[in-house]
Amino acid sequence: MTIRRRAVLGAAATLPALLAAPAISRAQASFPSRPLRLIVPFAAGGSVDMTGRLMAQALQPVLGQTVVVDNRGGAGGNLGAAEAARSEPDGHTMLLASASILAANKFLYTKSMPIDPITDLAPVTRVTTGTVYLTVNGNSPYKSFAEVIAAAKKDPGKLTMGSSGTGTVSHLTLSRVCKATGADITHVPYRGGAPALQDLLAGNVDMMFDVIPLSMVHVREGRIRVLAAASADRTTFAPELKDVPGMKELLPGTGIDMQSWYGINVPAATPADRIARLHQAILQVVDTDEFRSKMEPNGFTTVVDRSPAEYGAYQKGQEQVWKALVEESGASLE
Numbered sequence: 001m002t003i004r005r006r007a008v009l010g011a012a013a014t015l016p017a018l019l020a021a022p023a024i025s026r027a028q029a030s031f032p033s034r035p036l037r038l039i040v041p042f043a044a045g046g047s048v049d050m051t052g053r054l055m056a057q058a059l060q061p062v063l064g065q066t067v068v069v070d071n072r073g074g075a076g077g078n079l080g081a082a083e084a085a086r087s088e089p090d091g092h093t094m095l096l097a098s099a100s101i102l103a104a105n106k107f108l109y110t111k112s113m114p115i116d117p118i119t120d121l122a123p124v125t126r127v128t129t130g131t132v133y134l135t136v137n138g139n140s141p142y143k144s145f146a147e148v149i150a151a152a153k154k155d156p157g158k159l160t161m162g163s164s165g166t167g168t169v170s171h172l173t174l175s176r177v178c179k180a181t182g183a184d185i186t187h188v189p190y191r192g193g194a195p196a197l198q199d200l201l202a203g204n205v206d207m208m209f210d211v212i213p214l215s216m217v218h219v220r221e222g223r224i225r226v227l228a229a230a231s232a233d234r235t236t237f238a239p240e241l242k243d244v245p246g247m248k249e250l251l252p253g254t255g256i257d258m259q260s261w262y263g264i265n266v267p268a269a270t271p272a273d274r275i276a277r278l279h280q281a282i283l284q285v286v287d288t289d290e291f292r293s294k295m296e297p298n299g300f301t302t303v304v305d306r307s308p309a310e311y312g313a314y315q316k317g318q319e320q321v322w323k324a325l326v327e328e329s330g331a332s333l334e
Helices: 003-029 047-063 075-085 099-108 145-154 169-181 193-202 213-220 272-286 289-298 308-329
Strands: 036-040 067-071 093-098 121-137 160-163 186-189 207-211 224-229 259-267 300-302
Touching: 036 047, 036 075, 047 067, 047 093, 047 121, 047 213, 047 272, 047 289, 075 093, 075 099, 075 121, 075 259, 093 099, 093 121, 099 169, 099 259, 099 308, 121 145, 121 169, 121 193, 121 213, 121 272, 121 308, 145 169, 145 224, 160 169, 160 193, 169 186, 169 207, 169 308, 193 207, 193 213, 207 213, 213 224, 213 289, 259 272, 259 308, 272 308, 289 300
Parallel strands: 036 067, 036 093, 160 186, 160 207
Antiparallel strands: 093 259, 121 207, 121 224, 121 259, 121 300
């Protein structure tokens, strides 16, 4: 075959791609064509809601459309996740979900889980990760992690810990710490982190293990005291938390490293080009110093995946991690 002949065939082979390119560009340009909905599967006022509202505000000028936060709390986040999964798969509905919803709930709700997050939702990217902290009321007699554990051993079941719900990262952290130390602390589940925090401030529960954004204003004003990070290492990005010891220091050799991650997913049949557009827009917002500057003082930091496929692989791998945590806790929500 002559060089000229190969050139002609090569040009013919690339012609369909060249013809398709304007169509792809037009599709990208026409999306989004109306306001977008960001489902937050928890009540307003919590840490996930805070993240969602900051994201929605920042995404609007990037996408050229209003982004409306839709709080759909209930069933440990499953109601909101199911609403997202059955929404029109056109890219105009997004779900901001936690690790507990996307990786743990199917092992908690073994009979009543309404969706399979892997097959019924498509990944876009993670957006933030949050370390879990042990906090007590500012008037609490406990000044250290060791004092809490000692008291819980001395009077088994007397101390109470408020959590954002059974099977959430706060509950699973308590389970891991109690197993590692032999402490006996009574778990008090709430319908989200906000009401649990209110009872901690009121002195109705002794402590909380949870992500900390909602508590930071109270930490700064002395109403909440932070005793420990449940992550392996200390948190260095928030000035008020840099001196709080992590699990490598407090419980060396236990392997405890409790952090929650949060990601954006969309209905499973959403076209790939629209997922790519959302991924690009979210990275443009989240992977910036401006967004980090809003999250890090509140105990969260940003994390993004370079492609939806990368996030999908991470989410799938996390299922086994959270399955083990659920089984270790003995938690069930049937």
